[in-house]
Structures are given as structure tokens and as C-alpha cells.
Amino acid sequence: MAARTRHERLDALPLTGEHRKLVVGSGVGWALDAMDVGLISFVMAALAAQWSLDDTTLSWIASIGFVGMAIGASVGGLLADRVGRRQVFALTLLVYGLATGAAALSWSVGALLVFRFLIGLGLGAELPVASTLVSEFAPARIRGRVVVLLESFWAVGWLLAAVIGYLVVPESDDGWRWAFALGAVPAAYALVVRYGLPESVRFLESRGRYAEAEAAVRRFEASAGVAPPTADQVATPEEVSGRATDAPGPSALWAPGVRRHTASLWAVWFGVNFSYYGAFIWIPTLLVASGLDLVRSFEYTLVITLAQLPGYAVAAVLVEVWGRRPTLSLFLLGSAGSALAFGSADAELTTVAFGMALSFFNLGAWGALYAISPEVYPTALRGTGTGWAAGFGRIASVIAPLSVPPLLDLGGEPLLFSVFCAFFLLAAGAAWGLPERRGKSLEAAETAAAGLR
Numbered sequence: 001m002a003a004r005t006r007h008e009r010l011d012a013l014p015l016t017g018e019h020r021k022l023v024v025g026s027g028v029g030w031a032l033d034a035m036d037v038g039l040i041s042f043v044m045a046a047l048a049a050q051w052s053l054d055d056t057t058l059s060w061i062a063s064i065g066f067v068g069m070a071i072g073a074s075v076g077g078l079l080a081d082r083v084g085r086r087q088v089f090a091l092t093l094l095v096y097g098l099a100t101g102a103a104a105l106s107w108s109v110g111a112l113l114v115f116r117f118l119i120g121l122g123l124g125a126e127l128p129v130a131s132t133l134v135s136e137f138a139p140a141r142i143r144g145r146v147v148v149l150l151e152s153f154w155a156v157g158w159l160l161a162a163v164i165g166y167l168v169v170p171e172s173d174d175g176w177r178w179a180f181a182l183g184a185v186p187a188a189y190a191l192v193v194r195y196g197l198p199e200s201v202r203f204l205e206s207r208g209r210y211a212e213a214e215a216a217v218r219r220f221e222a223s224a225g226v227a228p229p230t231a232d233q234v235a236t237p238e239e240v241s242g243r244a245t246d247a248p249g250p251s252a253l254w255a256p257g258v259r260r261h262t263a264s265l266w267a268v269w270f271g272v273n274f275s276y277y278g279a280f281i282w283i284p285t286l287l288v289a290s291g292l293d294l295v296r297s298f299e300y301t302l303v304i305t306l307a308q309l310p311g312y313a314v315a316a317v318l319v320e321v322w323g324r325r326p327t328l329s330l331f332l333l334g335s336a337g338s339a340l341a342f343g344s345a346d347a348e349l350t351t352v353a354f355g356m357a358l359s360f361f362n363l364g365a366w367g368a369l370y371a372i373s374p375e376v377y378p379t380a381l382r383g384t385g386t387g388w389a390a391g392f393g394r395i396a397s398v399i400a401p402l403s404v405p406p407l408l409d410l411g412g413e414p415l416l417f418s419v420f421c422a423f424f425l426l427a428a429g430a431a432w433g434l435p436e437r438r439g440k441s442l443e444a445a446e447t448a449a450a451g452l453r
Helices: 006-012 017-050 055-083 085-103 109-135 140-167 175-182 185-196 201-206 210-223 237-241 250-254 259-280 283-289 294-306 308-321 324-344 348-375 379-433 443-448
Strands: none
Touching: 006 201, 006 210, 017 055, 017 085, 017 109, 017 140, 017 175, 017 185, 017 210, 017 283, 017 294, 055 085, 055 109, 055 379, 085 109, 085 175, 085 185, 109 140, 109 348, 109 379, 140 175, 140 294, 140 308, 140 348, 201 210, 201 379, 250 259, 250 379, 259 324, 259 348, 259 379, 283 294, 294 308, 294 348, 308 324, 308 348, 324 348, 324 379, 348 379
16 A cells, blocks of 8 residues: 555545544534524623613624634634644633623623623634634545534524523523523533544644644544554655644735635625624514514524524535535525515514525525635644634624614615625625635645745
């Protein structure tokens, strides 16, 4: 048998128990993240009545967390390329879990804003780091599907938030506090991530930690029942040179080999974040404003959220059949049409139906976006590139909730959701500037960007 690199050995494996353990282990963290983000939409609706808050204050409660997420995503990506994917993943869970528990004790709007910012720091860093870790272990032929499966845990977390919002928040004046208290679970789960999940083989190699990298590959091979290779079957050119790869700074994102991809990726992240968070953070409050009571509003939101799961399932199939770019573009176009229809709906039935369509297409687009993002950059820049794209997108998630009240005053829900439609269309066009790496090894990104180091 010809000598193969560790990356080639990982790509040759079937989906193993170790892969499933990694996806579920990372996915639980992802779901807890989504639960926390989703909870704020229900808490906002409750606090609007309980604390007599105006729309501007509610917008800041929603947006301040995304300020933290923008910073967290950028810093988390940099750290992931320097100290490791797993380490940063565990740290982020600890930070936002503790901050969420503290938010339950908020005694004023100001205190809640501080805690929401700290929560955002952890949340923002966790998502791009987790997707990078999973993508670097997944076999090339099914990598997109595996990452979309990871992203589907977002729907599980948002459903948990909807259930907590429906069952817990309306029950008493302290219901929102109990909701935040439940959101402190990630602090304990950080220990599972730190000691139960493997570190990225590609990261370990880039830092010269070859023995650990070999042990991680053999762990996955053993799970597949593959006999460990002999010494002459292991190709390790990086060990011959004796050089580890230094992690470049953010300026490398704009090097000649990757700058067009970076611009496209940032545009997609910005458009998707603006429309998703602008719509879904405000939907429960908009339903209450339309005349529904709090419980009915949360009930409809729960039904709308259920449509996320089939959206992920379809996207998981199409990213490997059609490819990342066409799948991402198709789901963004579907999101645009659904947003336009939702904004003009004038009956409860059509509102729920178009809300479900928006949920289906939008979350399918998120799945495809997370599948393609880590594939854009080489190993030394992968965490930074994915994190900074997410961080730039979080700027839109800050702006979007703040834009909702003035847009409603200017033209009501039809204008508001027309703006969301426009941002979805912008993202759909930008998607075609991204590389298509369906079925290709992640080392294809190394070759494409060879000139940046």
C-alpha cells in the first residue's frame, strides 16, 4: 500500500462511531447555543409587558448580545488557530453558560445588557470554532452533509427555547429568570467538550504536535475497524522538514489567493445575519403586537420553528448532490420569497404558513453556509477566516434588530420584510463568488491559497 498522509487516511474512512460522537458532542454545545439565542426573543416579549419597555430598549436588549458575538467570533477564530479548536470551544461554552445564569439575576435593563454582552462573547466564538473542528475530521465525500447535520442542532436548540418560552416564561413574573437559569447548562457541558472530544489533526500538525495527530487518526481508524498502518505506510513530509506552520494574521484573508472568496463570504454572512436575526428575534413580539396574547404568540412561534428541521434535512442532501454554492443560493432565494410573502400575510393561517416557509429555507441556507465556510481557507487560516466572516456577519445582526422599529414606523411589516428579502437576494448573488469544493479534500484550499504564506 502506498504511503498516505493523515489527511488522506481520514478522508478514506467511512462514517464511524467516533465521527458520530464528535458531531453529537459538538452538536449538543451548538444546540445549547441556539437555545440561549432563541430564549431572548421570548424574554423580550415578556419584558416588554412586565417592565413596560419601548421598542428601542427592546432592540438594544436584542442587539447588545450580537455586539458581543461579533467580537467573540473574531477573537475566537484567531485563538482557534493558535491554541486549538477544542480548547476554545470548551472556553466559549463556559463563558456564555456562566453569563446566562448570571442574567437570571438581572435587577435592571442596564444589568441585563451587560450580561447579554458577555453571553454574546461566548456564543460568537463557539459556532465557527465548532464547525471548523467537525469539518476537519469529516471525510471529504460527506463533509458538507456532516457539517449541515451539526448545524441542524441549531433547530433542536431553538425548539428547546420555544418550549421553554411556551411553558416557562408566561407562568409567572419570574418565568424569564427561570428561562435564563436553564440556559446556564453549557457551563457544565464545557467539561465534556474539553475532555471528551478530540483536537483537530490538521491543527496539531500545523503546530508540530505529530504524535498527538497520529494518535487522533488511529482513534478514528480503530472505530472503523481499520488496522493501524505500518511505518512505511505513513507519509509525513511535514516531519521531514521539521517545520510547524505559523498562524497568519487577519490581513492574510485579503491576500491575492483568497481575497475574492473573503469578500463573497463576508457578503453572504452579512446578508443572512441581517435577515435572519431581524426577523426571528422579533417574530414573537410582532405576533403579540398584531393582537395575539403571549401564549398564542409563543405557540405559533413554536410551530414556525419546527419547519427548521426539514430545511436542514433537505440541505444536507443537496450539498452533496448539487454542491454547496447552488444549494446555498437556492435556499437564499427561497428565503427571499418567503420573507416577502410573510410581510404581506393578513391572516393567522397564512402568517404561520409563510413563517414556516421562511424557517425552512432560511435554516437550510444556514446549513449550507456553515458547510462551505471552513472549506474556503487553508488550515493555518481556517479558524480565523471562518471566525472573521461570522464576526462581520454579526455586525448585521446588531443592526437588524435596531432597524425593525424605524422600518415598522416607516412602512409596517410589508416594508420590513421587503428589506429582509433584499438582503437575502444580496447573499444569494454573493454565494457564487465562493469556491465549490464538494467531494474535495480540505487540502484543496491549501493549494488554492499557496501564495499567501
